[in-house]
Amino acid sequence: AAEPWPENAALYQQLKEEQILLSDNASSLAVQAFLQMCNLPVQVVCRANAEYMSPSGKVPFIHVGNQVVSELGPIVQFVKAKGHSLSDGLDEVQKAEMKAYMELVNNMLLTAELYLQWCDDVTVEEITHLRYGSPYPWPLNRILSYQKQWEVRRKMKAIGWAGKTLEQVLEDVDQCCQALSQRLGTQPYFFNKQPTELDALVFGHLFTILTTQLTTDELSEKVKNYSNLTAFCRRIEQQYFEGHDKDSSATVAARPAKRSLLR
């Protein structure tokens, strides 16, 4: 852990154009934003089996030196052990607040994204099933897709989201965005002058929602209702993603034209 950050650090995710889904893209973008904010170079590598390579089964994961760490939480701790941290300047109460807001994003936004792409029948049929197993031949692509759907639906049932309708889920997204918008206010970042991992996480999710084309625009409309959130996304994009290496997945979607998730 005491080794310096190597030049050849790599971040693995699924294939950008054909395979990756909304929730995974959001998580991956959050990690990329966080590493950019820490000024740690990382190369984005796209692999069809990224999920299976990951030590926790979730993307993204980073390969640094001879260590592999997945998901934003553990990555933040790993980076902190190497001596880089964005939240050192916060006092105890602010740190508690930051952790609470990160849980809010995970609890509401991420779960809503998972619900939309795996439990909403229209989206599942038209987008998810086509994309998720696309690198694999038939019938493997269908089997993998159904298996993942069954897993996600089990989890939704356990936490009580299976009974929700799409309108209720969108209501929850709206409530979450309203809370984030009220917390952000007119500040540039959530904790005023300096970005933290919370900013990276919020950016990852909101930017992905805004720039991903789904069967309907309802999800992105919910976010667009809050102008300070869209300004926040644009600001981070301009500061940390434009002009950087072309592999960054955000630059592809930098222009207002929507990046399409439809085939």
Place this chain on the structure above:
Amino acid sequence: DVPVLISEDIVISQPAKILNFLRKQKYNADYELSAKQGADTLAYIALLEEKLLPALLHTFWVEAENYCSVTKPWFASRIPFPLSLYLPGKMSREALNRILLTRGGPPLYSLTEVEAQIYRDAKECLNLLSKRLGTSQFFFGDTPTTLDAFVFGFLAPIYKVCFPRVQLQEHLKQLPNVCRFCDDILTCYFRLTVSGHSPAGQDTADANLQKLTQLVNKESNLIEKMDDNLRKSPQHPPRKLTMLKLAAGGEESSPLNRLSP
């Protein structure tokens, strides 16, 4: 699905919906809060659900000693037979399922690893709540709000229920401001003494109260009958009254003396 609010003909379940309903009826504890504080409320509730709830479920429903000696008898005593044989087991399985689906999975492969992780998270969550509460009486100053209600709802069972396996309770007791917070709400809004009652103690207290009420009722019925008898047959006073003439006390007090335990 509990809790359930039944108001006239409307039935509402789930805390969030109940609070919404109450808000529409103009009962709002968050009226004084700023927009940012309202947002903080939502964030901290999410923190409780993600970090504290798994360990809470585990302590009540999955930890074998706790479940067998406290939770199961407690719930089964209130559920009619034969459901009392089936429902607690079902709730226990659902709790374990929820824990494993949301927190299990690689790199945590065994139940003990998952348990260790959820208790670590719960203790961290309790620490965060303590830091946020600081020295103030409630989370947003001097008046309680929705967040206080939610935090109390999660913490009070951990704080008060007497389990055999109590690692969360012991951790909570090391955070004096959080304990004081729970005690304050219990004394102000639930009118319990600070020492509180365990569920078994409360039941015996109820039973004792019932017996006492019955005894007092019986005594007052007997006194009434005595009075009636006195009024109806003055020429033939009941035997007891002959003794009354000899007794020093008045008529009214003697029947009571005879009846008192």
